[in-house]
Amino acid sequence: MYEIIKQVILSGDYELSDMLNKIKKNCVRGDITDEQETELIALAREKATPENSYAGIQSQVDYMMELLAETIGTVTGLKQDVEAIKKALEEGGTDIPEPEPEPEPDKYPEYKQPTGAHDAYYKGDGITWKGEKYDCIAPDGVAVVWNPDEYPAYWKKVEE
Structure with missing residues (x-):
């Protein structure tokens, strides 16, 4: 496990607080x-990059705006459904229009580097990586x- 953690740290592709937690849990x-823990913590702090470890204010605002836009879109769609039903009832109709089904989310979206556990991948999640589809097979x-590429043991390529 020591070598795997060290490789990830040396790649620089990690979020500092998440990596520190992983190191402590493994210890x-x-x-x-304990000696490996001390070494890995020092290395992780030394190699941490601000763009991977501390999201800037603007990226945090952008993320919140994306969430807000999704919420507004859902509320707007519900409001339109209610208005259509209300109109049909006011016109004396008994045929209530069926709401438009929401499109199913893509089972294999393009891989996006997680910044922590809140947006990490879990068992059963699918991704597209370098044009290939993968299922996450990590333990529950x-x-x-x-x-x-970085940790193939947690991914299974989907054969189509």
Whole structure:
């Protein structure tokens, strides 16, 4: 486990607080020694990059605006459905229009580097990586922040 964690740290592709938590958990479980823990924590702090470890105010605002836009879109769609039903009832009709079904989300969206456990991938999640589709096969409850090239054990290529 020590070598895997060290490789991820050396790649620079991690979020600092998430990596520090992983190091501590692995030490508590006995997967790494206290000396390895100390070494990995120092290395993680040394190699951490601000763009991966501390989202800037603008990116946080952009993320919140995306969530808000999704919420507004859902509320607007519901409001339109209610208005259509109200209009049909006012006109004395008994045929209530069927609401438009929401499009199903893409099962295999393009891989996006997670910034922490809140947007990590979990068992059963699908991604598209370098034009290929993959299913996450990590153990239940394990947050995956690595792409299939960095940690292939947690990904299974989907054969079409």
